[in-house]
Amino acid sequence: MRIFIAFLLGTALLSNWPESGEAAELPAYPQVFIATTYSPPSGNTIVVNAGGNLQTAINNAVPGDTIVLQAGATFAGPFTLPNKVGSSWIYIVSSALSSLPAAGTRVSIADAVNMPKIVRSAAGLNAILTNAQAHNYRFVGIEIRPATGLFVTNLVAIGGGETSLADLPHDITFDRCYIHGDPIVGGRRGVAMNGASVAVVDSYVSDFKENGSDTQALWSYNSPGPVKIVNNFLEASGENVMFGGSDPAIANLVPSDIEIRRNHFFKPLSWITENSPNLWTVKNLLEFKNAQRILVEGNIFENIWVAAQIGTLMNAKSVNQGGRCTWCVTRDLTFRYNRGINLENGFSLAGDASEGGFHALRTDRVLIEHNVVAITMPGNGGAGRIFQFGGGPTNVTIRHNTGLITVAGGFTAVADQAGNKGDQFDFRDNILSKGSFGFKGSGTGEGTGTLDGHFTNYTFTNNAIIGSTGTYPAGNFFPSNNAAVGFVNFAAGDYTLGAGSPFKGLGANFAGFAAAATASSALPPPVNFRVQ
Numbered sequence: 001m002r003i004f005i006a007f008l009l010g011t012a013l014l015s016n017w018p019e020s021g022e023a024a025e026l027p028a029y030p031q032v033f034i035a036t037t038y039s040p041p042s043g044n045t046i047v048v049n050a051g052g053n054l055q056t057a058i059n060n061a062v063p064g065d066t067i068v069l070q071a072g073a074t075f076a077g078p079f080t081l082p083n084k085v086g087s088s089w090i091y092i093v094s095s096a097l098s099s100l101p102a103a104g105t106r107v108s109i110a111d112a113v114n115m116p117k118i119v120r121s122a123a124g125l126n127a128i129l130t131n132a133q134a135h136n137y138r139f140v141g142i143e144i145r146p147a148t149g150l151f152v153t154n155l156v157a158i159g160g161g162e163t164s165l166a167d168l169p170h171d172i173t174f175d176r177c178y179i180h181g182d183p184i185v186g187g188r189r190g191v192a193m194n195g196a197s198v199a200v201v202d203s204y205v206s207d208f209k210e211n212g213s214d215t216q217a218l219w220s221y222n223s224p225g226p227v228k229i230v231n232n233f234l235e236a237s238g239e240n241v242m243f244g245g246s247d248p249a250i251a252n253l254v255p256s257d258i259e260i261r262r263n264h265f266f267k268p269l270s271w272i273t274e275n276s277p278n279l280w281t282v283k284n285l286l287e288f289k290n291a292q293r294i295l296v297e298g299n300i301f302e303n304i305w306v307a308a309q310i311g312t313l314m315n316a317k318s319v320n321q322g323g324r325c326t327w328c329v330t331r332d333l334t335f336r337y338n339r340g341i342n343l344e345n346g347f348s349l350a351g352d353a354s355e356g357g358f359h360a361l362r363t364d365r366v367l368i369e370h371n372v373v374a375i376t377m378p379g380n381g382g383a384g385r386i387f388q389f390g391g392g393p394t395n396v397t398i399r400h401n402t403g404l405i406t407v408a409g410g411f412t413a414v415a416d417q418a419g420n421k422g423d424q425f426d427f428r429d430n431i432l433s434k435g436s437f438g439f440k441g442s443g444t445g446e447g448t449g450t451l452d453g454h455f456t457n458y459t460f461t462n463n464a465i466i467g468s469t470g471t472y473p474a475g476n477f478f479p480s481n482n483a484a485v486g487f488v489n490f491a492a493g494d495y496t497l498g499a500g501s502p503f504k505g506l507g508a509n510f511a512g513f514a515a516a517a518t519a520s521s522a523l524p525p526p527v528n529f530r531v532q
Contacts, residue, residue: 023459024395024426027332027365029525030257030293034199034228036173038103038140040066041089048075054118055079063088063136069116071096076121081169083133089171094141100176104520106202106231107141107176115143115178120152129157130169130195138173145180151210152187155179159194159222161249168224168250169195174203179217181207186280188213190236193220199228206235209271209280214238214245221246221290226257233264237280238308239315240265244289247325254329258294260286262517267303282307289319289353290328290360297334297523298516302341305377310348310388313340313373316366317350317391320358329361334526335368337508337516344377344384346403351391351420362420363393367526370508372495373403375410375433384410384435389454392420402495402507403432404466404482410435412465415454416442425458431485431507434468446470464503477503 043064048057050073057067058079063086069075071094084090094100096114101107120127127144146152156179162168172195181187186209191200198220205217215238220227234240241263243255265285285301288294296314304311318329340346351362375384386403389396403412412432415422441450447470451458464477466485472478479485479502486501488494496510497503515523 023457024397024424025365026397026526026529027334027367028293029334029529030226030259030295032226032257033259033522034197034226036175036199036201036228036230038175040091043088047095049073058082058092061090062086063090066091066093068093068095069142071114071116074117074119076119077127078120079118079128081128081130081134081137081172083131083135087136089136089138091138091140092142097141100141101202103175104202104231106233107178107204109178109204112143112178115141118142118144120146120150120155122147123150125153126157127152127155130159130172132160132162132167132169134169134172136171138175139177140175141177143178146182146187149182149185151182151185154189154192155181155187156191158192158198161222163249165196165224165250171197173199173201175201177203179203179205181209183207186210186215186237188215189219190217191219193218193227194222196224197226198223199230200232201228201230202232204233206233208235209237211279211281213281214242214283215281216240216242219245220255222248222250222253223255224250224253225255227255227259229260229263231262233266235266235268237267237271238283239287240267240285242287242289243291244319244328245321247320247322247328248290252327254327255291256293258291259522260294260296260299261522262298263300265299265301269303272305282311283309284312284315286313287315288330288333289317289321290325291330292332294333295522297337298513298519299338300341301338301343303377305344310345310383312345312348312388313343315348316363317348317353318360318363319353320360323358325360327361329364331364333366334529335366336370336526337512337523338371339513340371340373342376343374345388346373346375346386348388348390349393349396350389351393351422353391362391365395366393367397368401369397369399369526370512371401372508373401374493375403375405376407378407383414385414386411386432387413389413389415389422390418392422394422395424396422397426398430399426400429400506400508401432403430404495405433405435408436411437412439412468414440415450422455423457425455427458427460427463429462429506431464431466431503433466438465438468438470439472447472462506464506479503
């Protein structure tokens with residue numbers, strides 16, 4: 001596989017880790033990242049013009065070949081990627097590649113004019129699918145879509161329910177592609193990423209929407225990883241990206257080493273009232289039900305509201321979906337330097353979600369740091385929660401975040417730890433709005449009462465809770481209003497702290513956002529990250 005090992009800091013493994021005063025164990029960092037540098041192979045070039053047979057070209061290509069498709073031409077699928085002998089790549093590229101954005105730059109809908117079209121032209125599941133063990137294919141500058149008016153379940157299906165790691169497809173990349181459902185009838189899923197070492201980069205994935213079912217731009221449930229989702233526009237009504245949701249077909253599998261960076265997660269506001277021909281089922285922007293060693297960094301999460309669920313920026317929980325996955329778990333999740341824009345709710349973290357009475361392992365080792373979250377979506381029935389905790393996740397660290405509520409109502413956090421209390425909980429150095437209720441639990445008072453009633457082994461210190469008059473542990477701060485915090489320009493949405501702010505050092509580190517948004521590789525691991 002074309003991967004590189006995640007670097008280790010010399011000070012990463014400390015004998016006194018966690019540091020004195022920290023309540024929670026920090027996550028493990030991804031062990032590997034997929035290398036997706038554009039590096040065309042040096043074999044033969046196979047040109048397929050309009051009217052040509054793409055499947056024949058794929059069948060005849062040998063590793064190292066490049067298949068060039070005529071820009072603007074339509075190729076009617078489905079197309080199957082077969083297993084080939086050899087480890088070199090087969091590239092499938094647009095003839096107008098030089099007119100598309102350079103490698104590392106995201107495409108837009110306007111670039112479709114320079115793309116060939118792979119189209120699912122009749123009722124069915126896929127435009128592209130894989131045989132067992134298919135490997136080393138890269139699609140570059142291709143539009144992939146259904147025929148006009150056609151609903152497709154999985155537009156691209158990497159993997160077909162393989163029951164052994166050895167049979168999984170692997171090393172498949174979509175680079176600068178426009179992958180979309182039908183704008184009128186929608187579609188359920190853009191890319192099912194159920195292979196090893198699967199990547200979607202610099203692409204535009206949109207119009208995956210359905211009434212009555214979960215939909216995703218990108219989805220994975222039967223991949224061991226690594227998985228790379230970097231610098232894409234991602235639009236879907238259910239969950240823009242989800243891991244889990246079905247029990248893995250491979251025993252003991254947990255999708256691992258997941259990189260989600262520099263993407264724009266987006267739901268159009270028109271979906272709130274759009275009712276012809278469908279009212280789309282809207283849930284969350286990002287969801288984990290079974291995944292580990294995850295890095296979510298430098299993304300924009302825009303627009304989420306209450307609909308089929310409460311509507312969150314991120315919903316992370318452990319779920320044994322169908323009763324067979326007792327090993328399912330979400331753990332070792334690092335979420336940092338992300339922006340949440342126009343949200344009705346922020347983060348939901350649950351332990352063993354126990355859906356349908358089936359139990360999984362408890363969510364464990366989550367770090368949420370240096371994020372900016374704006375709860376500004378009005379009046380859709382949502383509670384306006386910056387954080388929500390339930391079901392007893394363990395080893396949760398929430399530090400250096402800026403979370404602001406600008407609409408009526410709202411909570412700093414809600415705790416409803418039915419069954420298990422949250423254990424090893426570290427909440428520090430944040431600047432957060434109180435809203436109407438502050439840090440409030442089911443059946444407990446704001447602040448210390450909720451912490452004592454819903455968490456064990458917790459640390460809650462050095463936080464600024466704007467507008468709160470509740471009772472909290474010593475060592476926290478309670479500015480009376482937003483002006484007292486000292487934001488540079490709160491009204492204009494600039495939540496940087498001014499030079500005279502008494503809370504310098506709290507909240508998100510805005511200097512890190514630029515690096516997270518432009519870095520070609522991930523930033524260094526958090527201080528004292530856990531070596532796996």
